[in-house]
Each structure stands twice: as structure tokens, then as C-alpha cells.
Amino acid sequence: MNTDQLKGKWNQIKGEAKQRWGRFTDDEIDKVDGDHDKLVGMIQERYGKTKEEAKRELDSWHI
Numbered sequence: 001m002n003t004d005q006l007k008g009k010w011n012q013i014k015g016e017a018k019q020r021w022g023r024f025t026d027d028e029i030d031k032v033d034g035d036h037d038k039l040v041g042m043i044q045e046r047y048g049k050t051k052e053e054a055k056r057e058l059d060s061w062h063i
Contacts, residue, residue: 002036003035003036003037006034006035006036006039007034007035007036008034009034010032010033010034014029014030014032017029017032017039020061021042021043021046021047023046023047024042024046028042036058039058040054040055040058041054043057043058
């Protein structure tokens with residue numbers, strides 16, 4: 001999923017993002033606001049992944 005797709009659909013899919021990455025709070029999900037890089041960074045930090053792993057995980061997310 002690229003940045004434009006994520007940004008355009010964020011309001012529709014943020015609940016699914018919360019389910020997929022359940023360690024995020026509602027406030028954290030709201031702060032992402034569809035920003036691909038922010039979400040990658042949060043996945044990295046919260047789940048102890050490398051940037052490449054987090055990007056792959058996000059990019060493989062089929063919504």
C-alpha cells in the first residue's frame with residue numbers, strides 16, 4: 001500500500017489498523033492520520049522491527 005492510498009483511505013481503515021497492530025492506542029492511531037512513514041515508525045518502535053521489516057509488513061497489508 002503506498003502513501004497516497006493509505007492517506008486517502010485512512011478514516012475508513014484505521015479500525016482495521018488498530019486490530020492488526022493491537023498494541024496501538026486510539027490516540028496513536030489518530031496521530032498517524034494516514035501518514036505511511038509515521039505508521040512504519042510506530043510499528044518499528046512498538047514491535048521491535050527494523051524499518052525494512054515494518055515497511056514490508058505495512059506494504060503487504062491488503063485492505
